[in-house]
Amino acid sequence: MTHALGESDWGDWLPRAIENADPETVALWYLGCNGFAIKGSAGTVLWIDPYLGIGDPPRTTRMIPVPFDPTDVTVGDALFITHEHSDHAHGPSQAPILANTDAELIAPDDSVAVAEEEAWADDWDVSTDQFTAITEGDTLRVGEFAVDVVPVNDPDATHPVGYVIEHDSGTIFHGGDTKPTDSFADIGDAYDIDLGILAFGSAGTIPDKETREPKHTKWYSDETEIVDAASALEIDRLLPTHWDMWKGLTADPTALYPHVRSFDHPRRLEIVEIGDRVDL
Template structure:
């Protein structure tokens, strides 16, 4: 991991903000900082690594140094992939803020056993909180529901439905359309849904280095299918900016979603942008 390209303005923006409802800052890749009107701050899948060149090559700036984050109540991970569970990106936040690291079992295995966060960083063992589908957590002013998603590339992915008096946010991780989504639409009135979007490209194989056809994220049809099943009011496509060879143009979705009942609004964000409920 290299230093931040942007200094400390993004962590300062989160710390200094006083939102009337809920504010979200897009961190690039699939990361978000979320702050409520009472000051509770959640960080979901923050990643400031450069990937593993030449296989995965980061295409966007590193927007902050995790050592500059001093406001966090919890860091949540959706699944075990390195751009979602990454010690250099997340452990310093835990160490500086005493936040909990909330994640499913396979993600915690990475943090505890593979990357040894308690040895490499000043992270306490009781900072790790394992969750699974069906769990409900109260974190400050937020109620967080752990829900089923569908990501065949991950071993145990989950999504987070985050309820607040001002509205409801759903972070689906890298999920493609899931059989669980229509049921989620019945259980929750999701105001803003965060869904990964990308293109099909060639990425070098981990073992041989040979380029192989790779599809990690939803395409145009899949992301609209997911948004429709979830009955989203606002759709925020993510992850399209991150990896060389798999980037996509989210503005192409403007015309694609017009003939469908959902989402009602397509919300475009670039790394560093803030949006509010």
């Protein structure tokens, strides 16, 4: 089944680690692909793009473990989606989290449309009242976090957005699957971004979605593009994502070290694996 929920052999240790954590500032757990759980010092928990599916083998074949079962998640105040692609807006991964926590689903219109068209409210204990559509320029408050919705550049998506997440302890940027764009210079001037999350990967040849014939594919920023984006955003710590996920499109994030060396930003490369925690 395309993008079916994967079975985890990790047990519930990661959801329990998030639930029991008491960070002094803000803690982030990398969920693989482009997913994160974020918990603030006052206990507010945000989820961004959690994806626990297996992909669409052999076109997209998951290369990393499924870190938990979404029914084991018990804490969450909001679940953010960056765009409508199946590894970002995914009912089997996300609807159980919404059902267990009563978190608000916050997403651009085309991602909310996925939840509505796939009838998340019919298949899980979820209400459409939990769905909030946002767009670039919107500002919202979730507990201790202020979140600004900003424009990004993902030409493969119909309505992608990025999120600037501000906390007393620092500022996080999550760009979804963005590539560089002119708006990043303005975002870099407007915010002091401590930790920037940007997708990184290689080009590869994978089966076409319709014909299944081999097709040259490049979905994520390469070494030059991710550093150009991080430099324009004036990111202090760059955390590359998505490099671990799809067979044929994976990359080595340590290859970024010589690329960032001569730039003022990013000042530090933050390389994490699925399940790792980082703190602001």
